[in-house]
Amino acid sequence: MTKNWPDNQLPVIARFEVRYRNYLAPDGAITRPPPAFASDIGLLVSLYRAMVLVRAFDLKAVALQRTGRLGTYAVSLGQEAVAVGVASAMRDEDVLLPSYRDNAAMIWRGVKLEEILLFWGGDERGNHSSGPVHDFPCCVPVGSQAPHAAGVAYAFKLRREPRVAVCLFGDGATSKGDVFEAMNFAGVHKLPVVFVITNNQWAISVPLRLQTASETLAQKAIAAGFIGEQVDGNDAVAMHAAATEAIAAARDGRGPRLIEAVTYRLGDHTTADDAARYRPPEEVQARWKDEPIGRLRAYLVGRNAWDKAKEEQLVAECQTRIAAAVERYLATGPRAPETMFDHLYATLPPVYAAQRRDVEENH
């Protein structure tokens, strides 16, 4: 006779856990012993400088948009540590697949500020990037670059190249099949790819609780068969550490990783958005205490590695660099309209020559 067991005594066949990583408290204090690289103050200063640059650049870009000299633009205010932390953990030969809010990663990889302005200013020449030639341009349809990352990583595996694909997308993208399809395939083939979710709590006006019932986004990796880790996305040290570990694991053939970077979008979704329509200013105000730049600055100041003079010098350097980029952007001459055909195909099919001529003669 079969014995009837109560449901709560059915055997557990799997248990999963998601870990959370943080080293710096919002006031810059140490929460747990940081990884060895944190003793390399030069590296931390470079992370800090990159975050300050992109914040100042964002501010300038918004000013250009408000004065009609730039198109719609997406700032990364408050989440600079994510893209900087990840990009700084990559090698040149790795491939970055960023989303539209990951300028900081692209700039770290060598994309020029004026190229980013050109792109958002409506000129494809901005995507003729000065970053590594194999990097992807920023992806606008959310999450649709995740399958590309899996394909890139499969190419590396096939060629036995010790390279890693690093794919950045937001919390909203995790609602799309694209992202899971890519993670699932990456898990099956243990591909050298790292997926990074910038969880900034809001997909335009939709908050995370309406995006998912998952306790964490990191656990989305579990169904795909690999490790997902949640990281304090406002802690540049934690982001750099998590990305370094994940990229090393991927490079060593230990398969993909998922990093959920928990941060907050302090700004509007884009310059075409007004976040005050859907979220209270008190919420945004409260989150300012967590933001990543002040936190790392406090840590560096506490280590006597940063001071007011250095800060002033950095701000001045950023302003000079940004001003020069804006000048180059604004001075970029118009493209000949018929060049819209130039990169449509490797060789323009003759059947479109008449259309090209039409543009040439009538525009």
Added chain:
Amino acid sequence: MPQVTLIEAVNMALARAMADDAGVVVLGEDVGVNGGVFRATVGLQQRFGPERVLDTPLAELLISGLCVGLASQGLKPVGEIQFMGFIYPCVDQLVNHASRLRNRTQGRLSCPMVLRVPHGGGIRAPEHHSESTEAMLAHIPGLRVVIPSSPEHAYGLLLAAIRDPDPVVFLEPTRIYRAAKGEVDDDGVALPLDAAFVLREGRDVTLISWGAMVRETLAAADALDTEGISAEVIDLATLKPFDEDTVLASVAHTGRCVIVHEAARTGGFGGEIAALIAERGLTSLLAPIARVTGYDTVMPLPRLEQHYIPSVGRIVAAGRAACRFN
């Protein structure tokens, strides 16, 4: 030379491309051990290994997106979608990425991928297995849309598609996968893309078609011949970009044109050809342009599909009417 079917010619071309170029990777659902649901990839995994002939998870968007990623790094992926009714998740990747990667990076990255998709009805398949939505794909700038009508064309055009530096959607007419037989020399010689083929020269009317419908169109030309009507038959072969010159030259010669396609009429590619002739060949027309197409209905299930797909009789009637118009 051996007689092979169209599907065997596809297999020959894939094997030849993989043997010639280590960068060619075949991927899709069931393409490996099983050799594909239509057996297009049979034997490839045994010969080239599971890394290059890859059984993917059941996810069409993924297959097309993987192709973009692979192609961006210099490989030559050939993805297979099992039926045209399943291509729609791929359309996002085709429109937003594959077709414009070269353009949006100003040539820094390119996307030399091929997506092979069985096309059209007439095989008594279940719902969603018999679609003919090539016009939707042909509308996408930066893409190539190619469809063979015979084993020789399947072999030569597929080789050309794989060697092409830009993304190609290669539509394979399921109805003639095994019905079409021909001699194919496995010589590795590609046929030209972007070029229509004049399959039969004629004097009185131009019949234009592609894919499986070319068979009915040729049969219609035979039937018209017995009535004393000499029909020229053009196989368009590449729909995007299509060979306007061959179409216009033929219509200038015959003065009459019947366009035959299996896809629904509204927004079908026949309208594009008719518009071209109206714009640049109107004065040579001796009769209105006629279209013989599928109807503006969902592709019926097998019991009615033969009424949907243009018959030889409908094409003959249109050709006859064009020639009697005055």
